[in-house]
Amino acid sequence: MQLYLVTPPPTKPCEPGLSAAAAAELLRRLGVETRSIDGSMAWHRFMLSPDNLAKALLSAETLGDTPGKLLAYRRAVRTLTSQPPALRKPATYQDRQAYTSAIGHFENLIGLAARLHPTFKLGVAQIASNESYLRPESSAWLKQMAESAGPFDDYFTSELIPKLADSGANIIGVSLTFQQQAPAAFSLAYLLERHLPNVPRILGGPLVACWRAVDISTQGQPFTLFHRIVAGDDADLAELASELTQTEISTESVAHAATMAPLSIALDEGDWDDYLAPMPIVPAALGRGCYWRRCTFCPDHLHAARCPTSFDGLDGWLHAVAERFPNGAMLHLTDSALPPSHLARLSDCISKNALPLSWHGFVRVEEEFADADFVGRLASGGCAMLQLGVESASHRLLQLMGKGHTPELAREVLHTTAAAGIRNCVYLLFGFPSETDADREQTLALVEDQVQNISAINAALLNLPRGSPMHRKPSRFGITRVEPFHADTELSLYVDFYCGEGHPRTEARRWLDHHFFKSAAVRSIIGGLRSPMKANHLCFL
Structure with a gap:
């Protein structure tokens, strides 16, 4: 079969x-x-083929798109004559302005292709109906x-x-x-x-x-x-x-x-030259499940406990990837939280065998990442970027979140990893129940005093996951009402929430717009960069 x-x-x-x-x-x-x-x-290859884009351009003209928009479409189409495409050239990632320009052209290509289907909106990993009440x-x-x-x-x-x-x-x-x-x-x-x-x-x-x-x-x-x-x-x-x-x-x-080994793609499958990255990106999971499973805003506890890959299997897989890509590859480790023990083994294998591999992935703020010797092993073993779930710099909120770390440890980790030459992509979570401006200011203060140690920021508003401890026992967190974000969205994994008359997401969004994103430190980190590919590309920038 x-x-x-x-x-x-x-x-x-x-x-x-x-x-x-x-x-x-x-x-x-x-x-x-x-x-x-x-x-x-x-x-994507089919949608962005020259013949399809030529038809799309005629459709855009017929639909009455503005001259400015048509000009942007034509400029984007002209970029296709460059081979390899800009987003496959390493030099593009050495200049954030050049990278942002290349991303803009790519987004315009997708927007142009969408003109063949004018009732839909298409973006990078996005689809929506023009009718806002119709949702996936x-x-x-x-x-x-x-x-x-x-x-x-x-x-x-x-x-x-x-x-x-x-x-x-x-x-x-x-x-x-x-x-x-x-x-x-x-x-x-x-x-x-x-x-x-x-x-x-x-x-x-x-x-x-x-x-x-x-x-x-x-x-x-x-x-x-x-x-x-x-x-x-x-x-x-x-x-x-x-x-x-x-x-x-x-x-x-x-x-x-x-x-037996990391769960990944068969290395002989796929057209690797089609993907928009400066080197092949090989996704892999070093195990199944989360080893922490205690974050109150996360439903990971509903799934199986951590089942890690064997160390021998990990070693064998790393050698196989290096043999398949002798000119280098980036490993995208997709685990929700990578255990320090497996990262040490991975890094030692890469460094001791001089494998042409780099890697990035999510980690918790753990003591090991504040240890200069341990972090040095990671850097020598190909660590390009750590995606750090810092979330907040408020002691009170971190305890409510069940994160298991302190703001002081987060600062130590950021300093130590950056000193070793590792990029830090910091994930922050706003709009938590009972969150105050004082809590948010503490998080902003962390960003401002660690600005030299942060490469990128992902600042998100809390969508309450169904099945999370916070969703199952809302009153414990001061949540008085839970409701869908939109009507007829019974397949959504997230819901909105209120605390009395307060709406934490709205309050946090207002503060982010008026304070956080106006901070000189935050603006210097973001630096005008546009990256809908997010961490998949940030590890190269």
């Missing part, structure tokens, strides 16, 4: 999607003949999109479905990671039902697992477009692998297979 797993668009076109590739790798370890297809990258968190809109012509159909019918038909696929799986992929996923299922009606269709992936974890129903339309829906836990995978191999495979076998 030949199983094909598809990553639907749109995802960031700078690296392969991981969820389909990782599931394919795990199933191969269990004896299932499985391949993955990055349908998102292929869709709505099962009704997903059904409507599946049954109507949309921006993905031409690629699906002219390239992807014929490729699947020619491959002899016996089963086709669609792997969802992000909500914005859902419209394409159900559109693909609708078209597969018509073009390949005898091939079973499976829906799975991290987003499906999250839906199931918080009891969001996957029954009824549009989910009936799939023959089977799997959450991807060990029991699901054991059952699927047993059916496809006609042998009995236990959940213990699945758990063991997951620890």
Whole structure:
């Protein structure tokens, strides 16, 4: 039995999607003949082809786009004559102004391609309807999109479905990671039902697992477009692998297979030269689950406990990646929190064997990252950037968040890692229940006194995750009312919240606009940079 797993668009076109590739790798370890297809990258290639953009430009003119907008489109199209594209040239990342210009042209190319489908808005890893009440968190809109012509159909019918038909696929799986992929996923299922009606269709992936974890129903339309829906836990995978191999495979076998090596993309799959990055970016998870699982605003406790890859498997995989990419590769380690022990092993393997590899990923603010010797090992072992979940510099809020670190430790970590030459991308969270201006000012003070040690900032407003401790026991955090962000968005993993008459998100947004983003320190860190690729590119800047 030949199983094909598809990553639907749109995802960031700078690296392969991981969820389909990782599931394919795990199933191969269990004896299932499985391949993955990055349908998102292929869709970008199709959408931004010269012929398609020429048609889009005619459509933009017919629709009456302004002369300024048409000029921007034509300038963006002219950039395609440069090979390789600017976003694949290392020199582009040495100049933030050049990088921002290249990003602007790329966004204009996507905007131009969207003019062939004027009822939709397209962006980098984004899709939306021009009607604001139609959202990808709505099962009704997903059904409507599946049954109507949309921006993905031409690629699906002219390239992807014929490729699947020619491959002899016996089963086709669609792997969802992000909500914005859902419209394409159900559109693909609708078209597969018509073009390949005898091939079973499976829906799975991290987003499906999250839906199931918080009891969001996957029954009824549009989910009936799939023959089977799997959450991807060990029991699901054991059952699927047993059916496809006609042998009995236990959940213990699945758990063991997951620890054999990092879960990553098959290195011989994919068109690596298509991705918009200065070197190949190889996504990988060094294990499953979070080792902390105590943040009160996070639902990770609903999923399986940490199951790390073996050290021997990690070493072997690093050598395989280095052999495949002798001129260098960036490892994007996608774990929600990377354990210091595995980072030490990874870094030592890279440095001792002089492997041409760099890496970046999320870490907690831990004591190890304030240790100069430990951090030196990471820097020598290819650490390009750490994505640090600092969140706040308020002692009180950090305790409420369950973060397990102090502002003092965060400052030590930032100083130590920056001194070792490691970029720091700092993640800050605002709009927490009971948050005051004084709390926010403490966070701003941290940024201002650590400005030389911070390479990038991701300042976000809290969307309350369903199933998180804060959502399950709102009164403990002063939350008096919880409600959806929008009507008919029953598939959303997040909700809005109020504390009495106060709305923390609105209050925080106002403070950010009036104070935080006007700080000279914050402005110097951001520096006019536009990067919708976020950390995927920030590790090079």
